[in-house]
Amino acid sequence: MSETESDQEGFIEMSFEEVSAVEMLERANEYFDLMSNRRTTRHFSRKEVSRDLIELAIKTAGTAPSGAHLQPWTFVAISDFELKSRIRKAAEEEERKFYEERVPDDWAEVLRPLGTDHVKEHLTDAPWVVVLFRHSKRLKKNGDFAPTYYSQESCGIAAGMFISAIHNMGLTTLTHTPSPMGFLRELLNRPEYEHPMIVMPVGYPAKDARVPDILRKKLEEISYFHSH
Numbered sequence: 001m002s003e004t005e006s007d008q009e010g011f012i013e014m015s016f017e018e019v020s021a022v023e024m025l026e027r028a029n030e031y032f033d034l035m036s037n038r039r040t041t042r043h044f045s046r047k048e049v050s051r052d053l054i055e056l057a058i059k060t061a062g063t064a065p066s067g068a069h070l071q072p073w074t075f076v077a078i079s080d081f082e083l084k085s086r087i088r089k090a091a092e093e094e095e096r097k098f099y100e101e102r103v104p105d106d107w108a109e110v111l112r113p114l115g116t117d118h119v120k121e122h123l124t125d126a127p128w129v130v131v132l133f134r135h136s137k138r139l140k141k142n143g144d145f146a147p148t149y150y151s152q153e154s155c156g157i158a159a160g161m162f163i164s165a166i167h168n169m170g171l172t173t174l175t176h177t178p179s180p181m182g183f184l185r186e187l188l189n190r191p192e193y194e195h196p197m198i199v200m201p202v203g204y205p206a207k208d209a210r211v212p213d214i215l216r217k218k219l220e221e222i223s224y225f226h227s228h
Contacts, residue, residue, distance in 0.1 A: 036216075038167045040174050042116075043209035044126040044201060051079070053169055054128050054202065061162035067150030072135035073158050076188050079128050086187055088123035091178040091199070095120065098179045113212065122174055126201030130173075131184055132159055137193035145193065152197075159198050166202055173202045 019027075058075045066072060078084055095118035103111070123129055134155040137145045148154075159175070166173045176199040178184075184196035 034168065035164065038163075039172070039211045041172055041205050041209045041211050042122045042174055043206040044122050044172075045204040045206045046125055046127060047204045049127045049171065049203050051077075053171070054130065057162050057165040057169070057202070058130070060165035061158040064154065064158035064161050066154035066158070067148065070135075070138055070148050070151075070154075072138065072148040072151040073155050074133040074135070074190065074194055075162070076131045076133065076190070077128055078131070078188075081124065083187070084124050084129055087129065087184065087199075088120050090183040090187065091120050091123060091176075092118050094178050094180060094183065102179070113214075120176070120178075122176070122201045123199070125206070126174075126203040128202040130162070130200045130202055131188060131196055132162070132198045132200065133185075133190055133194040134197045135194055155197055159200075162200065166200075171202055172205050173200045175200060 054077050058077065061073075061075065062071065078087070099118050132155060134151050135148050136151060138148050140146050163173055163175070177197075178199065181196040181199075184190075184199070185192075185194065190196075
């Protein structure tokens with residue numbers, strides 16, 4: 001079907017092309033094979049990455065569904081080394097306090113096998129650092145502010161689509177959440193109603209990149225089917 005005007009104002013006809021069951025299964029298997037090889041690393045090469053690729057990943061993330069279609073997100077992409085260095089310095093200071101003073105025992109227990117600490121080399125090694133900001137408010141046409149709806153869930157979906165797009169194009173990324181993250185709003189000059197949610201370094205893995213030797217849960221551990 002093509003996109004045409006409908007008899008209901010503000011709507012258009014849905015564009016959808018049905019494919020055979022065989023092709024659907026082929027596509028599903030190909031995509032699963034691609035994503036099952038996705039790994040998160042903290043070791044990045046400094047090899048340059050085109051801005052065009054970052055823009056396409058953000059545009060892909062921007063297609064995510066959102067509460068009332070408010071699209072409550074801003075993706076701030078940074079390649080400037082000086083700014084990345086300032087972000088790293090601030091992040092390491094917060095993370096040092098977290099690991100030394102704030103981390104709960106249960107959280108420390110599950111972090112220990114991953115080998116994480118307050119040193120965040122990925123923030124300066126990766127050619128791009130993308131920070132996802134969540135909007136808690138929206139600016140109306142009359143100049144007043146109003147709340148957004150399901151912004152946390154909406155931004156979570158958008159982040160997943162960004163990660164998928166990055167992996168699909170042959171790059172890698174990491175989801176980094178400094179604790180707390182408020183310094184990012186000030187460093188990146190974002191408004192008060194935008195809240196930093198995830199920091200995602202993007203680039204090629206370093207030649208000696210390492211990842212934790214872990215397994216993902218099996219289907220039966222993450223799902224339950226009510227079938228007829």
